Amino acid sequence: MDFIQSVIIAIIEGLTEYLPISSTAHMIFASSYYGIQEDDFVKLFQVSIQFGAILAVVALYWKKFFDFRRISFYIKLAFAVIPALLLGYLFDDMIEDVLGNPIPIAIALILGGIVLLFIDNFFKNPVVQKEEDISVKKAISIGFWQCLAMMPGTSRAAASIIGGMQQGLARETAAEFSFFLAVPTMLAVATYSVFLKTYEHTRLKGYELLMQNSDNLKMFLAGNLIAFVVAIIAIKGFIGLIKKYGFRPWGWYRIIAGGLLLVYFITYK
Template sequence: MDLHYLTVILLGIVEGLTEFLPVSSTGHLILASELLGYDASTWAMFNVVIQLGAILAVVVLYWRTFWAVALGLLRKEPASWRFLRNLLIAFLPSAVIGLALHDFIETLLGAPKVVAWALIIGGVAILLIERMVKENRFHGIADIPMARVVGIGFIQCISMIPGVSRSGATIMGALALGVERRTAAEFSFFLAIPTMLGASTLELLKKGDQITSATVGWGSIGLGFLVSFIVALLVIRWFVGLVSRHGFAPFAWYRIVAGAAALLWLTMR
């Protein structure tokens, strides 16, 4: 197989596997660029846009939820309006701060050691939060109070540091604020839709001309999108079932081991 398309498929697999797990898809893509030796700047927009494939997987898997909410909005049901309100409010901090700090965030994307340290520190944080949090008072997205939603939205902004993990930050933030595990995970899935749509739109507006380049064109982006979509479909249901039974500790230990291995490799190479 052509090396270019092998890279496309591998990156699509990495994105689909890691977008909704608390292990940082962006961090893994950055480390993959170091490991595979390709020019990360050339593939930067590709890495952002293929995230939409993983986002589409959420829409497909939870279409009944979105349909029920849409019908509820038409019928003016309070729970549906609270569901929509909570998603929009949680999204706003990342939209504002992301726009303000976009250039600074882009400089961090070229710092693989930042990713390694963020993986380690994030893993330790997950273990601590899992041990400390005992009370889960909120068992539905529409039931989360507005003040808690605002807190989750600001906590999500920590994930602008590559390696922190958007899903990890929102899930752990929700747990710490009293949301039960399954609801925290699903809130993270749903919140990814406006967040990643916004990030992809911004990237397209800033670097849309690069999409026609010979290196990473529409064909490559389409293939990466498809691969990330299929892999994310398989991962999401498995992930929800796992955390409902066993919590997030397995992912914390993976982060610590992967981060330490990456840091060792980056230091010694």
């Protein structure tokens, strides 16, 4: 992977991480197009730059994250992230196998798009309008919904937002709680990928790949910075768009993008 390719992938991560269109799918499609998807550093890069996207949420909602008087907020996030941590650890190898095959990911993109076309019709009478009214039980349920995103192409944002709406949250509230839940979830994934995971081809830990040469470290640092800046823009825009248009436009986008990518990878790969 060269520096330009790393910038493009980082922009994709920042734009798509908090949208219901699957950042993982978009990064895999981009790296597959460039022919670099099987490289261990690329796999690490795609996960580790999520740290920049995490910081975007913390920066935008810093009053929420640093209000230590509201212990219930931290308790809800802690309980909600447990399902993803447990199941992610158990199924890491299976997820890794799917990451190398863009065709089922394109299919998941299409199927998720069909769901988003109708999701606003399913949950028309929300009863929870703000984060303070989300119970621990509802938070745990949303955490289990988030686990659907372990299938690459599903979208962590889409799964957790739909889970929130199923639990009676207004769609803006569900979207914001999805942002909050992303912080511990993605922090855990990034930490595991950098410090604990041994990569298949090089047999190196993530931090060893980062320190392997100066170019890797530069791409890692620049990628996180770019993902941070772009994610801030994406989050601000997304809240306004779902208030005005709901989820239908994102559904059509997923169906069209998934269909085009499916044709491309069947035809040319």
